[in-house]
Amino acid sequence: MTTSTATSTTATPTTRNARRVDPSAVVARTTSRSSLQATWVQILAMAWRALKKMRRKPEQFFDVLIQPLLFTAMFAFIFGGAISGSVSNYLPVLIPGILAQTALTVCMATGVQLREDMDKGVFDRFKSLPIARIAPLAGPMIADLIRYGIASVLTLVTGLVIGYRPGGGVLGCIGGVALTVFAGWSLAWIFTWLGTMARTAQSVQGISMMIMFPLTFLSNAFVPAETLPGWLEAFVKVNPVSHVVSAVRDLFNDGAVTAEVGWAVIGCVVVVVIFAPLAVRSYSRKM
Amino acid sequence: MADLSAVRAESLVKSFGDFRAVDGIDLHVRQGEIFGVLGPNGAGKTTMLRMLATLLPIDGGHAEIFGVDVRREPHRIRQLVGVTGQYASVDEDLTARENLWLFARLQGLASTRAKSIAGDLLERFDLQEAAERPLSQFSGGMRRRLDLASSLITRPPLIFLDEPTTGLDPRTRGQMWDTIRELVTDGSTILLTTQYLDEADQLADRIAVIDRGRKVAEDIPDALKTQVGDSTLQLRLADGSDTALAADVVRRLLGEEPVLTPESGRMNVPLPDPDRAADVLIGLREAGLRISSVSVAKPTLDEVFLALTGHGADEPQMEAAR
Numbered sequence: 001m002t003t004s005t006a007t008s009t010t011a012t013p014t015t016r017n018a019r020r021v022d023p024s025a026v027v028a029r030t031t032s033r034s035s036l037q038a039t040w041v042q043i044l045a046m047a048w049r050a051l052k053k054m055r056r057k058p059e060q061f062f063d064v065l066i067q068p069l070l071f072t073a074m075f076a077f078i079f080g081g082a083i084s085g086s087v088s089n090y091l092p093v094l095i096p097g098i099l100a101q102t103a104l105t106v107c108m109a110t111g112v113q114l115r116e117d118m119d120k121g122v123f124d125r126f127k128s129l130p131i132a133r134i135a136p137l138a139g140p141m142i143a144d145l146i147r148y149g150i151a152s153v154l155t156l157v158t159g160l161v162i163g164y165r166p167g168g169g170v171l172g173c174i175g176g177v178a179l180t181v182f183a184g185w186s187l188a189w190i191f192t193w194l195g196t197m198a199r200t201a202q203s204v205q206g207i208s209m210m211i212m213f214p215l216t217f218l219s220n221a222f223v224p225a226e227t228l229p230g231w232l233e234a235f236v237k238v239n240p241v242s243h244v245v246s247a248v249r250d251l252f253n254d255g256a257v258t259a260e261v262g263w264a265v266i267g268c269v270v271v272v273v274i275f276a277p278l279a280v281r282s283y284s285r286k287m
Numbered sequence: 288m289a290d291l292s293a294v295r296a297e298s299l300v301k302s303f304g305d306f307r308a309v310d311g312i313d314l315h316v317r318q319g320e321i322f323g324v325l326g327p328n329g330a331g332k333t334t335m336l337r338m339l340a341t342l343l344p345i346d347g348g349h350a351e352i353f354g355v356d357v358r359r360e361p362h363r364i365r366q367l368v369g370v371t372g373q374y375a376s377v378d379e380d381l382t383a384r385e386n387l388w389l390f391a392r393l394q395g396l397a398s399t400r401a402k403s404i405a406g407d408l409l410e411r412f413d414l415q416e417a418a419e420r421p422l423s424q425f426s427g428g429m430r431r432r433l434d435l436a437s438s439l440i441t442r443p444p445l446i447f448l449d450e451p452t453t454g455l456d457p458r459t460r461g462q463m464w465d466t467i468r469e470l471v472t473d474g475s476t477i478l479l480t481t482q483y484l485d486e487a488d489q490l491a492d493r494i495a496v497i498d499r500g501r502k503v504a505e506d507i508p509d510a511l512k513t514q515v516g517d518s519t520l521q522l523r524l525a526d527g528s529d530t531a532l533a534a535d536v537v538r539r540l541l542g543e544e545p546v547l548t549p550e551s552g553r554m555n556v557p558l559p560d561p562d563r564a565a566d567v568l569i570g571l572r573e574a575g576l577r578i579s580s581v582s583v584a585k586p587t588l589d590e591v592f593l594a595l596t597g598h599g600a601d602e603p604q605m606e607a608a609r
Contacts, residue, residue, distance in 0.1 A: 020474035023293070023318060023367075023444035027353045030363040038395055045392040053380045125376040125437065128340050130365035131393050 030130075039132040046139020054143060060113070063105055064147045068155035072098050075222065076162055083223055091164035095155060096176065096248035097221030100241050102151040103184030104216055108208040110144055111191030115201040133284040134276070137192055141185060148181040168255030176251035179264060183244045186268035189275035196282040215241045240267040291318045293353060293445050293476040294339065300347030301334050301500075308334040310500035311348070316478055318444075321471055323491030323508075324480040327592070331500040332480035333373060336447050339478075340370045352445060369438030373449040375430040376437075377422065383409060383433050384418040391440045408436040412466075428459035435466065446470060448479040452486060464489060484591055488512065496595055503595045511591065513559075518585045520556040520564045525577035527552035536570045558583070 034042065054060065075094055080087035114137065117123065126136050156164075156173060166173055191208055198204045218232065219241040225233050236242055247264035250256050294316035301309040309331045316322040324332050337343040339350055341361040350357040357364050370376075377386045384405050391401035409415050412432040417425065425433070431451065438446060448467065452460040467490055471477060481487050487494045488508045496504040496511070504511060524533055530549045537545045537556050541563055546555040558564060564583050571578060
């Protein structure tokens with residue numbers, strides 16, 4: 001007992017009392033908001049945290065591993081003959097559709113995980129620190145880019161194994177995957193906003209499902225829009241997911257950067273511009 | 288700086304629905320002191336602290352920290368205050384070292400500097416050996432220490448400690464007290480909440496007693512304690528009929544009025560100084576009065592409350608929403 005106190009008192013003062021805390025100097029140094037550069041550093045730090053968590057909980061990769069494999073194979077063999085006459089004819093239609101669906105599933109997980117995360121004690125500290133309010137939201141979304149990447153590449157590879165031969169070549173495929181990742185990241189802001197609004201992770205899951213299913217199935221992801229009744233076709237044509245799917249098809253199958261690509265990018269940017277501020281506002285209010 | 292106050296709050300109010308968790312509290316904490324906020328569960332201590340730390344919006348009143356308006360400039364306040372919560376606010380999925388590195392990076396320290404500060408703090412809080420272990424293996428005391436270490440990365444001039452030793456064993460509690468005293472030596476100001484009179488007495492320069500969202504007393508610990516007596520001598524006489532005689536002895540020796548329960552031969556004597564207990568015992572022996580049991584008790588929070596508010600601390604109160 002006596003020895004331990006003796007060592008601690010002799011060892012510490014040299015480092016600690018070197019400079020005393022001076023309140024007025026600290027007050028003078030304070031800033032009323034984080035600079036852009038500081039915000040970027042904070043976002044990256046939060047992304048690092050999300051990556052660490054991913055590595056320690058690999059089970060959260062289930063959705064991005066299983067879904068591309070299972071859904072691609074299942075949909076190709078079940079609907080291939082009925083919709084396009086054969087599996088190989090259906091693959092160019094299906095693969096971009098599955099990509100969009102998988103990206104939306106990953107988005108959904110973003111919202112649910114954020115909600116779970118926010119209930120933890122550490123978020124009290126994040127809120128009490130002088131950091132930009134967007135950092136805890138945007139950080140995990142950067143880490144999620146990896147999940148979109150894995151899901152997209154895996155879907156494409158499954159397609160290639162089944163017999164898909166994209167006409168767009170390597171560049172077209174890279175472009176298509178990049179667009180999917182960007183679209184996923186943009187749409188994730190909707191689910192992040194939901195995550196900051198809802199009371200529980202379960203409710204985020206429920207609401208997200210209700211958004212995700214109409215968005216994917218009421219699009220041209222799995223069937224050509226022309227086969228649908230007129231009123232439904234009208235909705236399908238304005239559905240942003242349809243534009244992303246068409247754009248990815250153009251890139252994969254023809255290697256062409258068409259107007260659809262432009263519309264898809266514009267649509268995604270609009271989503272970010274609307275939902276990112278909404279999410280940040282709702283997060284800072286929930287203090 | 289002419290104004291040497293660290294915290295200046297006037298008529299702070301926080302309501303949850305119809306329930307006023309904090310109901311018009313004034314608080315004035317001077318620079319360089321340890322200010323204790325004492326009160327039972329649900330009295331509004333945590334709610335008040337969370338408002339001052341910008342974790343809860345202030346519903347009414349005004350608060351300044353080092354002259355900076357809490358409501359208008361939350362980002363500035365967050366640079367001035369280190370918050371250590373009642374429930375450790377550290378990341379369970381990261382190691383201790385990773386936690387400190389992350390919090391340092393978030394506050395703008397370069398990566399290498401963040402690493403060296405994390406190392407320093409782990410050493411200072413005696414956590415080096417556990418630095419790479421997952422937090423799930425940490426004891427309550429280690430978690431608290433890590434939590435406090437996380438609040439000190441940028442050496443904030445004001446530190447909030449919300450019940451820093453609740454649930455800790457006596458030895459760990461003593462270590463925490465030493466750490467808190469060191470912080471003040473380094474020039475920090477501390478605002479701490481506690482349920483233990485003993486803790487407030489040990490640490491605080493001044494104490495505010497909070498009850499049901501209101502401040503019922505504010506003073507230096509000694510002054511508060513004299514309101515209830517420093518401690519109580521509890522006696523049981525072998526012969527119950529002797530109580531009146533024993534009371535005379537006490538009055539003569541201490542000038543205090545004992546509380547008598549003649550049926551059971553009990554007598555409670557408020558002691559201005561625990562030392563005087565011996566005087567009473569000797570006086571009783573000289574008077575030929577025999578004692579069957581004796582004990583000296585410190586005043587509990589409950590007794591302070593009874594003295595200050597007229598009701599006990601453990602009466603059911605609404606739990607303040609966190």
